[in-house]
Amino acid sequence: xxxxxxxxxxxxxxxxxxxxxxxxxxxxxxxxxxxxxxxxxxxxxxxxxxxxxxxxxxxxxxxxxxxxxxxxxxxxxxxxxxxxxxxxxxxxxxxxxxxxxxxxxxxxxxxxxxxxxxxxxxxxxxxxxxxxxxxxxxxxxxxxxxxxxxxxxxxxxxxxxxxxxxxxxxxxxxxxxxxxxxxxxxxxxxxxxxxxxxxxxxxxxxxxxxxxxxxxxxxxxxxxxxxxxxxxxxxxxxxxxxxxxx
Amino acid sequence: xxxxxxxxxxxxxxxxxxxxxxxxxxxxxxxxxxxxxxxxxxxxxxxxxxxxxxxxxxxxxxxxxxxxxxxxxxxxxxxxxxxxxxxxxxxxxxxxxxxxxxxxxxxxxxxxxxxxxxxxxxxxxxxxxxxxxxxxxxxxxxxxxxxxxxxxxxxxxxxxxxxxxxxxxxxxxxxxxxxxxxxxxxxxxxxxxxxxxxxxxxxxxxxxxxxxxxxxxxxxxxxxxxxxxxxxxxxxxxxxxxxxxx
Amino acid sequence: xxxxxxxxxxxxxxxxxxxxxxxxxxxxxxxxxxxxxxxxxxxxxxxxxxxxxxxxxxxxxxxxxxxxxxxxxxxxxxxxxxxxxxxxxxxxxxxxxxxxxxxxxxxxxxxxxxxxxxxxxxxxxxxxxxxxxxxxxxxxxxxxxxxxxxxxxxxxxxxxxxxxxxxxxxxxxxxxxxxxxxxxxxxxxxxxxxxxxxxxxxxxxxxxxxxxxxxxxxxxxxxxxxxxxxxxxxxxxxxxxxxxxx
Amino acid sequence: xxxxxxxxxxxxxxxxxxxxxxxxxxxxxxxxxxxxxxxxxxxxxxxxxxxxxxxxxxxxxxxxxxxxxxxxxxxxxxxxxxxxxxxxxxxxxxxxxxxxxxxxxxxxxxxxxxxxxxxxxxxxxxxxxxxxxxxxxxxxxxxxxxxxxxxxxxxxxxxxxxxxxxxxxxxxxxxxxxxxxxxxxxxxxxxxxxxxxxxxxxxxxxxxxxxxxxxxxxxxxxxxxxxxxxxxxxxxxxxxxxxxxx
Numbered sequence: 002x003x004x005x006x007x008x009x010x011x012x013x014x015x016x017x018x019x020x021x022x023x024x025x026x027x028x029x030x031x032x033x034x035x036x037x038x039x040x041x042x043x044x045x046x047x048x049x050x051x052x053x054x055x056x057x058x059x060x061x062x063x064x065x066x067x068x069x070x071x072x073x074x075x076x077x078x079x080x081x082x083x084x085x086x087x088x089x090x091x092x093x094x095x096x097x098x099x100x101x102x103x104x105x106x107x108x109x110x111x112x113x114x115x116x117x118x119x120x121x122x123x124x125x126x127x128x129x130x131x132x133x134x135x136x137x138x139x140x141x142x143x144x145x146x147x148x149x150x151x152x153x154x155x156x157x158x159x160x161x162x163x164x165x166x167x168x169x170x171x172x173x174x175x176x177x178x179x180x181x182x183x184x185x186x187x188x189x190x191x192x193x194x195x196x197x198x199x200x201x202x203x204x205x206x207x208x209x210x211x212x213x214x215x216x217x218x219x220x221x222x223x224x225x226x227x228x229x230x231x232x233x234x235x236x237x238x239x240x241x242x243x244x245x246x247x
Numbered sequence: 248x249x250x251x252x253x254x255x256x257x258x259x260x261x262x263x264x265x266x267x268x269x270x271x272x273x274x275x276x277x278x279x280x281x282x283x284x285x286x287x288x289x290x291x292x293x294x295x296x297x298x299x300x301x302x303x304x305x306x307x308x309x310x311x312x313x314x315x316x317x318x319x320x321x322x323x324x325x326x327x328x329x330x331x332x333x334x335x336x337x338x339x340x341x342x343x344x345x346x347x348x349x350x351x352x353x354x355x356x357x358x359x360x361x362x363x364x365x366x367x368x369x370x371x372x373x374x375x376x377x378x379x380x381x382x383x384x385x386x387x388x389x390x391x392x393x394x395x396x397x398x399x400x401x402x403x404x405x406x407x408x409x410x411x412x413x414x415x416x417x418x419x420x421x422x423x424x425x426x427x428x429x430x431x432x433x434x435x436x437x438x439x440x441x442x443x444x445x446x447x448x449x450x451x452x453x454x455x456x457x458x459x460x461x462x463x464x465x466x467x468x469x470x471x472x473x474x475x476x477x478x479x480x481x482x483x484x485x486x487x488x489x490x491x492x493x
Numbered sequence: 494x495x496x497x498x499x500x501x502x503x504x505x506x507x508x509x510x511x512x513x514x515x516x517x518x519x520x521x522x523x524x525x526x527x528x529x530x531x532x533x534x535x536x537x538x539x540x541x542x543x544x545x546x547x548x549x550x551x552x553x554x555x556x557x558x559x560x561x562x563x564x565x566x567x568x569x570x571x572x573x574x575x576x577x578x579x580x581x582x583x584x585x586x587x588x589x590x591x592x593x594x595x596x597x598x599x600x601x602x603x604x605x606x607x608x609x610x611x612x613x614x615x616x617x618x619x620x621x622x623x624x625x626x627x628x629x630x631x632x633x634x635x636x637x638x639x640x641x642x643x644x645x646x647x648x649x650x651x652x653x654x655x656x657x658x659x660x661x662x663x664x665x666x667x668x669x670x671x672x673x674x675x676x677x678x679x680x681x682x683x684x685x686x687x688x689x690x691x692x693x694x695x696x697x698x699x700x701x702x703x704x705x706x707x708x709x710x711x712x713x714x715x716x717x718x719x720x721x722x723x724x725x726x727x728x729x730x731x732x733x734x735x736x737x738x739x
Numbered sequence: 740x741x742x743x744x745x746x747x748x749x750x751x752x753x754x755x756x757x758x759x760x761x762x763x764x765x766x767x768x769x770x771x772x773x774x775x776x777x778x779x780x781x782x783x784x785x786x787x788x789x790x791x792x793x794x795x796x797x798x799x800x801x802x803x804x805x806x807x808x809x810x811x812x813x814x815x816x817x818x819x820x821x822x823x824x825x826x827x828x829x830x831x832x833x834x835x836x837x838x839x840x841x842x843x844x845x846x847x848x849x850x851x852x853x854x855x856x857x858x859x860x861x862x863x864x865x866x867x868x869x870x871x872x873x874x875x876x877x878x879x880x881x882x883x884x885x886x887x888x889x890x891x892x893x894x895x896x897x898x899x900x901x902x903x904x905x906x907x908x909x910x911x912x913x914x915x916x917x918x919x920x921x922x923x924x925x926x927x928x929x930x931x932x933x934x935x936x937x938x939x940x941x942x943x944x945x946x947x948x949x950x951x952x953x954x955x956x957x958x959x960x961x962x963x964x965x966x967x968x969x970x971x972x973x974x975x976x977x978x979x980x981x982x983x984x985x
Contacts (some may be wrong), residue, residue: 084822095857095901097631108973115855117928119833121971129982132733134427136406139589139684144719148407149425149733157978160380160419161394163833163929163971168660168904173406173419173427177734178978179395181380181419181427190855191901192631227636233859233901235846240895240916241624241641242669244867330576341611341655343877354727361609363682365587367725375736378979385835385930390965395979403732409587409683409725412660414906423980424732436609437655438877473882479613479655481600486649486670487870487887488915490621626919628898640899641917652874652911653886665898665911665919671887673872673911673919 007225009048010068011037012059014078023204032074032201035208036103036217040072043218053078060086070099070224072217073106074201082110091115094193095233099224101217104201107162112197115190121163122182124156126202129177131155133184133200133212137171141223142185142196142216149175150212156202158182164197172216174199185216191233194224253471255294256314257283258305260324269450278320278447281454282349282463286318289464299324306332316345316470318463319352320447328356337361340439341479345470347463350447353408358443361436367409368428370402372448375423377401379430379446379458383417387469388431388442388462395421396458402448404428410443418462420445431462437479440470499717501540502560503529504551506570515696524566524693527700528595528709532564535710545570552578562591562716564709565598566693574602583607586685587725591716593709596693599650604689607682613655614674616648618694621669623647625676625692625704629663633715634677634688634708641667642704648694650674656689664708666691677708683725686716745963747786748806749775750797752816761942770812770939773946774841774955778810781956791816798824808837808962810955811844812939820848829853832931833971837962839955842939845900850935853928859901860920862894864940867915869893871922871938871950875909879961880923880934880954887913888950894940896920902935910954912937923954929971932962 013033018024028035037048051059053075065071071090075082087110094100094115102112107120131152135143159180165188172185184199198216200207207213259279264270274281283294297305299321311317317336321328333356340346340361348358353366377398381389405426411434418431430445444462446453453459505525510516520527529540543551545567557563563582567574579602586592586607594604599612623644627635651672657680664677676691690708692699699705751771756762766773771788778786789797791813803809809828813820825848832838832853840850845858869890873881897918903926910923922937936954938945945951 091855092857095855114852117829117833117853117855119830119929119971121973123974123976125976125978127978127982129978130734132425132427134406136408136429138407139718139720139722141719157976159976160382161384162382165903165926165928166415166906169412170416170429173429175421175425175427177980177982179378179421179980180976181378181421183382183416183419188903190903191857226631227633228631230631233857235859236861238861238863238895238897238918240863240865240867242622242915242917244865244915337609338611341609360606363583363587363607363609365584365683365725367727369728369730371730371732373732373736375732376980385964385966385968387965403730405730411657411680411682414658423734423736425734426730434657436657437611472877473879474877476877479611481613482615484615484617484649484651484672486617486619486621488669488671488868490619490669624917624919626898628900628921630899652872653876654874658907661904662908662921665921667913667917667919671870671913673870673913675874675908675911 005045007046007221008067008069009040009046009072009221010051010064011048011072012051013074014053014076016053016078018203027204027206032203032208036072039214040218040221046221053081058082058086060089062089065089065093065098068098069226070101070221072101072103073109073111074103075109076105079109084110087111087114094195095191097192097226097229099194099221099226101220101224102197104199107197115195116165116188118165119163123159125178126156127178128154129157132175134173134175135171136173137169140169140171142171142187142219144219145215146212152200152207152210154205155200155207158199192226192230196220196224251291253292253467254313254315255286255292255318255467256297256310257294257318258297259320260299260322262299262324264449273450273452278449278454282318285460286464286467292467299327304328304332306335308335311335311339311344314344315472316347316467318347318349319355319357320349321355322351325355330356333357333360340441341437343438343472343475345440345467345472347466347470348443350445353443361441362411362434364411365409369405371424372402373424374400375403378421380419380421381417382419383415386415386417388417388433388465390465391461392458398446398453398456400451401446401453404430404445438472438474438476442466442470497537499538499713500559500561501532501538501564501713502543502556503540503564504543505566506545506568508545508570510695519696519698524695524700528564531706532710532713538713545573550574550578552581554581557581557585557590560590561718562593562713564593564595565601565603566595567601568597571601576602579603579606586687587683589684589718589721591686591718593712593716594689596691599689607687608657608680610657611655615651617670618648619670620646621649624667626665626667627663628665629661632661632663634663634679634711636711637707638704644692644699644702646697647692647699650676650691684718684720684722688712688716743783745784745959746805746807747778747784747810747959748789748802749786749810750789751812752791752814754791754816756941765942765944770941770946774810777952778956778959784959791819796820796824798827800827803827803831803836806836807964808839808959810839810841811847811849812841813847814843817847822848825849825852832933833929835930835964835967837932837959837964839958839962840935842937845935853933854903854926856903857901861897863916864894865916866892867895870913872911872913873909874911875907878907878909880909880925880957882957883953884950890938890945890948892943893938893945896922896937930964930966930968934958934962
């Protein structure tokens with residue numbers, strides 16, 4: 002936050018993708034790299050990456066202390082994130098760090114622990130068309146986004162979505178196969194802002210889409226904390242008014 | 248509320264419909280009559296009707312005092328509802344009367360006055376298929392409703408929908424032509440519960456659909472108040488603790 | 494919003510106060526003048542005043558179009574504000590204008606129409622001490638405000654407060670006589686942000702208090718709209734996807 | 740839920756209390772026993788107890804399956820509840836089990852995991868008077884509770900309270916020493932209802948107070964689930980509409 006630059010960290014597994022040509026052809030250096038690159042090019046944003054294979058799974062105290070907004074993409078290795086690191090993320094979000102959960106991160110440990118919810122949904126991979134509708138056009142995350150935009154192919158995620166009532170439902174998606182999904186939703190946990198955004202199946206060029214990028218950039222700016230609070234405690238405090246006067 | 252019976256009043260304009268054969272063929276006695284009839288057949292519910300052409304536009308003090316849940320269907324004559332009757336409805340909802348706004352009631356005076364919102368949306372009459380998705384399956388209004396159900400023809404209502412953040416988004420609809428809509432949403436205003444439900448274009452047999460009827464019946468039971476409060480005032484009260492002791 | 498300056502308008506009745514020496518001694522030129530002055534001195538804020546005795550009650554189309562955030566103080570003359578001007582305010586808030594309701598504005602027409610609620614509460618004038626507690630310390634409206642601050646004398650406003658569930662409960666007040674009150678609460682209505690703030694009885698020097706001023710300044714900055722939307726309508730739209738393909 | 744009886748389980752640590760005469764004199768058999776007893780005497784409620792020293796810490800699959808509403812009182816041994824049992828509670832709440840957190844349970848693992856929040860607050864043990872105000876008088880949990888009631892001695896818990904924005908703020912407490920606290924708040928997590936209630940310091944006869952008992956009884960009835968859902972999964976589903984028709 003010093004000098005106003007937003008320090009973003011993009012977390013990814015980057016294990017299977019390296020082995021699957023249909024992913025590698027879309028994201029040659031991993032989708033974390035694609036995401037970090039377009040963020041890093043933005044005025045006032047710098048972006049670094051963390052991988053599950055890094056020391057402390059890329060979530061060291063030092064790394065988190067240097068992170069204003071964490072972007073999380075994970076999928077088949079959710080269960081391998083160690084509880085102590087997941088809770089470290091949760092605790093830092095409570096103190097102010099913004100967090101953006103992308104696509105399959107709805108089953109990640111930080112998502113489920115921050116929301117207290119299962120993240121359950123239905124899904125389908127069928128190369129189908131998706132229309133993302135802006136339900137809250139005045140929300141900062143929707144700035145510059147048209148009333149609706151098309152992703153020609155996206156994995157379907159469908160309702161019912163196992164989340165607490167969102168603070169704002171910014172986007173709702175229409176899927177060609179007949180489903181709908183609250184695809185952009187916000188939450189807060191004490192000082193920290195949370196945004197979940199559904200687009201981003203790894204075999205489609207979704208993170209190359211200009212509207213998707215705009216949403217993520219907007220979300221980073223929206224989630225950037227004014228302050229990061231110190232560690233919370235439960236202080237024993239003195240009375241401010243006289244007790245037992247009567 | 249005496250003896251536990253829920254006293255419902257179904258309000259309608261019933262002016263143009265009488266003259267349009269495509270409406271009369273679907274609802275020969277008006278859609279208020281169809282709705283009141285299926286409600287009245289339910290155990291523990293009695294239903295009466297009010298028309299805009301009735302004395303005091305069917306919203307007399309006596310009628311509202313005998314109403315636990317008001318069901319509102321209006322359309323081209325919204326502006327003819329007198330302000331004093333619209334505010335009478337608003338005031339009674341604040342004190343506990345449930346209210347269910349159907350379809351085009353999103354631009355009625357009681358809707359806009361209770362929500363403080365414009366109710367704006369986009370629309371299209373194109374005989375298109377609509378899928379109503381249950382986003383909150385544990386909500387009482389969704390009891391017995393499948394994960395999704397189809398209305399073969401419905402008028403499209405589309406996002407963005409000009410409402411405050413709902414308490415619960417119970418249903419979200421998918422339209423064949425590419426739109427989505429938060430088609431079942433709840434609000435509260437002090438003691439009163441509010442449900443808006445989108446299905447119900449007057450030329451389609453929507454209120455003959457079993458799922459639509461089930462939703463409305465559920466909504467009536469959910470919105471039925473435990474108590475109706477007396478008129479609210481701002482009482483001047485005595486101190487409970489000693490002032491100026493120090 | 495051009496050039497980033499926030500254009501504030503402070504609305505007041507300013508009828509009885511002129512005649513009551515206990516008010517005039519605290520706010521010689523009216524409390525609207527005191528409020529406008531401290532706002533106008535802030536970097537990036539300009540403030541003007543409107544009175545109920547002005548043409549169109551100080552709420553002309555032209556005046557509202559030149560207003561980003563409206564600050565409202567009213568009391569015994571709520572009923573004299575014409576409905577057409579109250580609705581003009583409501584409609585402009587829906588399109589983005591911020592609004593800050595101070596103290597007795599909880600019974601003003603714009604307050605009750607935007608919230609759909611009665612604004613009922615209990616009250617007492619007893620020169621009692623009030624402690625304003627910051628319940629949401631990370632909220633922008635609480636920036637720079639201590640965990641609690643004291644108003645040595647304030648009119649008591651007490652729960653239950655007749656409002657819809659707030660988006661954020663920023664402040665909760667403790668009163669010496671034994672009452673509590675949600676004294677700083679936020680709402681939104683479509684594009685517009687709403688803040689209600691309880692302090693401000695006209696015979697106490699509350700608007701000379703540094704913390705109270707800071708809250709109001711913060712609220713003005715928070716409620717300043719990114720954009721003011723055009724007039725809302727309900728457009729008839731074309732299908733985006735082919736209907737009846739099957 | 741069979742036959743309509745609500746099956747309550749009251750969980751407690753019951754370790755230190757046995758050794759402290761000032762607790763034992765108020766709750767000779769433990770406060771879990773006092774709470775379970777007054778619940779069990781209610782029509783339509785049966786109550787059992789679980790202790791941290793029981794097998795599986797009193798939270799076996801079988802016990803939870805036979806529990807409609809769990810009441811949780813814990814304090815200095817929060818950290819000894821095993822993660823696997825805490826998550827078992829969380830998962831069952833998501834599927835519908837109601838849960839009522841009493842007093843110091845704001846730092847229990849199920850509380851923090853369901854809410855994703857720290858539960859931080861300030862506190863003071865000073866034999867001070869507490870007034871519990873009913874902020875939402877129409878809420879089922881407040882049925883039969885007066886506008887305010889007094890606890891002559893209670894431990895102070897003070898704002899800011901580290902919780903997400905509650906669904907309903909039912910009670911707000913006033914403390915003689917100058918603090919306020921949102922002492923009765925509701926949340927939901929998917930199918931499950933959550934109520935936190937602040938009163939209940941172990942050395943005061945709070946659970947012998949008729950109003951406190953009424954609130955807990957009300958909360959049990961309110962949190963009783965209509966249904967307990969099956970285990971959530973993320974099903975791979977077929978398209979409902981034809982894909983690629985154009």
